[in-house]
Amino acid sequence: MAKRIIAKDGDESLRKRCKDVTVFDDKLWTMLDDMYETMQEANGVGLAAPQVGILRRCVIVVDENDEMLELVNPEVIERSEEIQDGFEGCLSVPGMWGMVERPMRVKVRAQDRTGAFFEAEGAGIVARCFCHEIDHLDGHLFTELTDHLYTQKELDEMMEAEEGKKR
Ligand code: CO
Numbered sequence: 001m002a003k004r005i006i007a008k009d010g011d012e013s014l015r016k017r018c019k020d021v022t023v024f025d026d027k028l029w030t031m032l033d034d035m036y037e038t039m040q041e042a043n044g045v046g047l048a049a050p051q052v053g054i055l056r057r058c059v060i061v062v063d064e065n066d067e068m069l070e071l072v073n074p075e076v077i078e079r080s081e082e083i084q085d086g087f088e089g090c091l092s093v094p095g096m097w098g099m100v101e102r103p104m105r106v107k108v109r110a111q112d113r114t115g116a117f118f119e120a121e122g123a124g125i126v127a128r129c130f131c132h133e134i135d136h137l138d139g140h141l142f143t144e145l146t147d148h149l150y151t152q153k154e155l156d157e158m159m160e161a162e163e164g165k166k167r
Helices: 026-041 125-136 152-166
Strands: 046-048 058-062 068-079 083-088 096-103 105-111 117-123 149-151
Touching: 026 046, 026 058, 026 068, 046 125, 058 125, 068 117, 068 125, 083 125, 096 125, 096 152, 105 125, 117 125, 149 152
Parallel strands: none
Antiparallel strands: 046 058, 058 068, 068 105, 083 096, 096 149, 105 117
């Protein structure tokens, strides 16, 4: 396995529509293993193939049990009407955070690394992560869905202020 370099906002690979995966061979498996290693090293909870410069429809997401889920050719097939607001960040937009509206729950249909179809459901942060990573496959970043980007420092200050209010 090998760690790969994460593309940063401005890199054109982040703005392309990725192609479907049609061959489920050891080349795909190596790519998925590399994505996992790269994400772990960067302390991420999700990563999409275009973030490591590969324009194929693959994402990995860490689920609520801290298990890694590989999604090949994923599609969101159901979105709850209920929405959630929350801060979102991205390994390709380091140090910046934005308030993004997402469905509270989503259902996703995808293939595993052997090509077998499965469905997965996510709520809360996991639903947010599914949406965020799948958006990457169509060349979209969370920065398009928020009207203001906060720095890590601003975010920390806001969180502290929130904590203060609760006390
Ligand atoms: Co991202």
